[in-house]
Each structure stands twice: as structure tokens, then as C-alpha cells.
Amino acid sequence: MSSREEGGVTTPSGRRAREDAAPTGARISTEEARIQILKLLDVRLSGDATERWFKHMQLVVEDKNQVSVFVPTETHVLWIQENFLPELTHALSQVLGCGGRPRVLAMNGAAGGQLTLLEEPKRQSRASEAAAEALSKSLKSSGLNQLYTFDRFVVGGNNQFAHAACKAIAAGVRTAYNPLFIHGGSGLGKTHLMQAIGQDILKARPDAKVIYLTCEKFTNEFILAVQKGNLDNFRRRYRRANVLLVDDVQFLTGKEKSQEEFFHTFNTLLDGQAQVVLSSDRPASEIQTLEPRLVSRFECGLTVALQPPQLETRIAILRRKMEEWEVKIPDDWVRFIAQRIRSNVRRLEGALVRIATFNSLGQGELSTERIEDLLRDILREEAAAKVTIDTIQKTVADYYDIRLADMTSRRRPANIAFPRQVAMYLSRKLTGGSLVEIGEAFGGRDHGTVIHACKKVDQVMQTDDQVRQAVAALGDRLNR
DSSP: OOSEETTEEEOTTSOEEEOOOOTTSOOOOHHHHHHHHHHHHHHHSOHHHHHHHHTTOEEEEEETTEEEEEESSHHHHHHHHHHTHHHHHHHHHHHHOOOSOOEEEEOOOOGGGOOOOOSSOOOOOHHHHHHHHHHHHHHHHTTOOTTOOGGGOOOOTTTHHHHHHHHHHHTTOOTTOSSEEEEEOTTSSHHHHHHHHHHHHHHHOTTOOEEEEEHHHHHHHHHHHHHHTOHHHHHHHHHTOSEEEEEOGGGGTTOHHHHHHHHHHHHHHHHTTOEEEEEESSOGGGSTTOOHHHHHHHTSSEEEEEOOOOHHHHHHHHHHHHHHHTOOOOHHHHHHHHHHOOSOHHHHHHHHHHHHHHHHTTOSOOOHHHHHHHTHHHHHHHHHTOOOHHHHHHHHHHHHTOOGGGGTSOOOOHHHHHHHHHHHHHHHHHTOOOHHHHHHHTTSOOHHHHHHHHHHHHHHHHHOHHHHHHHHHHHHHHHO
């Protein structure tokens, strides 16, 4: 059966939808409409953007107010929705007279990456279709975003331990992992890892009751339940969960009644062998006005920290996003972004979107000056939060109660030498400074001394929990 028939077209799901008339009243074929729309897009966008994002689109006209536009991948869908939806809507209106916003959907690509409406639509069994639909509904009702999967998470030295712990929980390993408490600065992947746990559990156990929500939502729902007298329903919803994922628990601070309710919910779940995963922007012990009994509950399982990504990891994140979005920018600019934006993955992605969009729209040649202008506000925020070696030395000296001058002195007693090594280690991790620069900042020491300090701290962290927690706490304090 041909994919196109007189007066209609077969959709990727096998349905046939009629082609409505153009504004003039004359009938127009889907292919003719597609060509005209591409020409209009070419006028409003650069030729490169039209070629990259719309070349293989296919149209399905449901009625005069609804057009579905099928594109090769989910990346195309996201990019068009974020960047070109007004232009696409305008072109469809001009050619087909459609008044509503189009639906942009992904469909399977044929060999060689060319998109066609398949002559024989792929037929899934009713059972598999029902299972896929049920999973999609479960994810939505659980508050989970399908984009947050383990496959899309870039693992580096800054998050390797946290990633392994989350994978273990998702696979059903619960001993000593309950609760799991993830802490780290904004934009480092806490939400991504939590939601990936929920998705894997739902895929393996579709009947599991998984709930993801922010602490703010928990608090607001609790207040509303008290006001409306629905506290029993509220408690049934959360205390009967198999997996509870609560983001940003630092927002419990100062909310006495909400803390009490959360305490009892937490205890009920743990007593019932339910899995609890929590996240915060700081360790539990550093959340102000959090009740001691909650702090002790949060710390009774496994605590893992997320640090800002190192340069290599930042480059890997940018390259992964370029693959997903099917965009290309020169390696020099990828490295430039990674070197200038160190503290936050969301900022990295935002910078890549701006530069890739500028490049695709053909607005001119990229240069250092042009990129700095495009990223002016992001770079300003990054500079404001920039960690310096001086800041690290002062923070570590305060933490270990030694003189700041000891960071650069030649004194070598253990109570001074090891904090100094910790400061060198953090300088290497957080500043991107070279070994020579770091050595100079610590009293003119050579690069070999810095290498030795980093190896020493790494080794001690593997065997001494107190040191590992101290270094993590210092990293969080510096990145706050």
C-alpha cells in the first residue's frame, strides 16, 4: 500500500487523515504543501536551519485547526519546539490555513537517516502497545520526566560514586542504601539521578508505586490537606509508596509542622521497607533549623555528594548534548565553553544552545568576541561564583583551624601538611589551574609536590570516611 493516497495520507500509526484545502479553496497535496512550507521557512530562517531541522518533515492534516508535523528524532522535536515553533506555525497557517499550533512529533527514520512515511507501518502487538502506554502513564502520574534516564547521564569523577549508588538502588540493592541522601550544588544532576532511579524501577516493576516530587510540593500539599481536612488522603498517598523521591529537602527549614509530618512519613516508609531517596543543596547536618531527629534519619543510610564536573567531563557533557541535538560546533569552541563554565551543567547546556542556534541561523562567523557577547550573562554569573585558590586556602585553613600563612609556609607538621594537601587537591579539582600555578600559589612548590598531594588525598579518602566527608563538605561550601 502506498504511503500517500488520493485525498489522504497514512500516518506513522497507520491512521489515515484527509488533506484540507489551502486558503484559496483549491486542494493541495501533502507534498506540495511541504515544499511550499519549506520555502516559507527558508525566507524566515537561514537555509542551513531549514535543511537541518525541516528537510525530512512529513505532514498529517487532521482538520483545519490541527496539523501534525513528523520529524526524524526526539531531538528534532525538542529543538523545533524551543527555537522555531512560531515560524513553523506561521508557515502552516499561510499554506494550509490552519489556525491552531501544530503538534511536532518524532517518527522512525528509514535507512541512511532519510525520513519517509513507511508504506507498511510498524505493527506492534496490542500487548506491547498497551504496556508502552501504561508505562508512559505511570511515569507521568509518578512525576517523572522521560528524558532523565541513566543512559543520558554523563559519568565523571565528580559523580561516579553517586551514579553507582543510584544504579544499585534502581537494580534492587537496598542494603545500607536506605535512605539515599544526595547533596550538591544546583545543576549538578541530583534531579536527573533521582528520576532515573524511579524510571528504572517502574520499567522493571510496572506495579510499583513510585512518587517523585519536590519538598516544596510536599509542604504545599500538606498545608492544603490540613486546611481542607484531607490529611488522611494525603498520608495514604505518600505513606503507601514503594519508592519516594523527594527533591530539595533543604526547603523544610523553618517549617516545624511540615518537618513533623515528613518525619512520620519517613519513618512509616522505612518501617515498611520502602525506598526513600532525598536530595539537597548541602549535607543534612548543614541544613539550618532542621530538627536533629530528621538530620539523624537522613544520615542513617548512604550519603553521596555531587561535585562540579572536571574539564574532561564538561567536554563530554557538551559532546553528548551535541549528539542528542544533532548540532555541530568546532572543537575549539566546545573547549572554550567547557573552560569558561565550570560550576553548573545547566549553564553549560544553555551556552551550547545559544551558540548552536546562532551557528544554525547563519548570523555570522563565530569568534571569541562573538561567543563572549552571546554568553555575557552566563559568564558574568560564572565569574561571580568562581572559586579561586585564595578562597580555597582560606576556607580550608578555617575548617582545620590553622593559620592562613601555613598554606604557603615550609612548616611540615601533620596538622598543617595534610590540610595544605587538601587545599592543593581542591585547587586542582575546582579551579582548573595548572600544576605549576597551584604550586606557585602554595609558596612556590613544584608541580611534583602538587601531584603527590592530590594522590595522597585521593588515597586517604578511599579508606577514611571522615576525610572523604570533610573534603566533600569543603567542596560544597566553596561552590555555594
